[in-house]
Amino acid sequence: AQSVTQPDIHITVSEGASLELRCNYSYGATPYLFWYVQSPGQGLQLLLKYFSGDTLVQGIKGFEAEFKRSQSSFNLRKPSVHWSDAAEYFCAVGAGVGDSSYKLIFGSGTRLLVRP
Amino acid sequence: ETGVTQSPTHLIKTRGQQVTLRCSSQSGHNTVSWYQQALGQGPQFIFQYYREEENGRGNFPPRFSGLQFPNYSSELNVNALELDDSALYLCASSLPPGQFYGYTFGSGTRLTVV
Numbered sequence: 513a514q515s516v517t518q519p520d521i522h523i524t525v526s527e528g529a530s531l532e533l534r535c536n537y538s539y540g541a542t543p544y545l546f547w548y549v550q551s552p553g554q555g556l557q558l559l560l561k562y563f564s565g566d567t568l569v570q571g572i573k574g575f576e577a578e579f580k581r582s583q584s585s586f587n588l589r590k591p592s593v594h595w596s597d598a599a600e601y602f603c604a605v606g607a608g609v610g611d612s613s614y615k616l617i618f619g620s621g622t623r624l625l626v627r628p
Numbered sequence: 629e630t631g632v633t634q635s636p637t638h639l640i641k642t643r644g645q646q647v648t649l650r651c652s653s654q655s656g657h658n659t660v661s662w663y664q665q666a667l668g669q670g671p672q673f674i675f676q677y678y679r680e681e682e683n684g685r686g687n688f689p690p691r692f693s694g695l696q697f698p699n700y701s702s703e704l705n706v707n708a709l710e711l712d713d714s715a716l717y718l719c720a721s722s723l724p725p726g727q728f729y730g731y732t733f734g735s736g737t738r739l740t741v742v
Contacts, residue, residue, distance in 0.1 A: 516670075544728075544730075546730065548733075553716075553738070554735055554736070555632075555718055555733045555734050555735040555736045556671070556718065556720075556733040557733075558730060558732070558733075561730050563729075602670050602671075604670075606728070609673070609676060609683070609684030610676055610678070610683035610684030611678075611683055611684075611725055612725040612726045613659065613676060613683055613684060613725035613728060614725075614728045615661065615673040615676065615684060615686065616663075616671070616673065616731065617673070618670030618671050618672075619670055620668075620669055620670050621668075621669070621670050
């Protein structure tokens, strides 16, 4: 069965420090992979996505992620965290549903706290 | 380009009642999906609508139902509300099946069942 695991429930980093959020997926075929960010009480904003091609993907707000097929991972990174990055981060995989469509299977999220 | 809009923002209902949530898709998107996000969890897929018909459903009981209209907007209806239905309900729009390139999410409707 398809699934996404985000092993870190909470991560705390100091402002200006680097960040890596882990994501592992289970999916039989070549996956469509996503990272979303959610501020408290808000919807989901897409940070970046991987469909094919270059395994290092650049996103918005200075985030990047690397797809590693051999490790079934899609970790999110940022070289220097800003206080405004404090939020909940969700990794997701696109799984087939219905007629030629896709649903997203989400991990349980990682809450990022930023120390001043 | 307008994004995905959902209404209402917040809603409080009593157990056993029925509720209708509404969603307008992003311009150019004719596929709408609904997700339920319980507190502290990731969103769970409820169902998807394309061409006014259900195109895939997650593991939710039949009391969760939906509609899509010719203008691609959508409704989520939940009958016989239970306390566990309290959650953030997210609507997401996308290009047609076969042209999938990701979802755009709305800000959600926070439903509280008391």
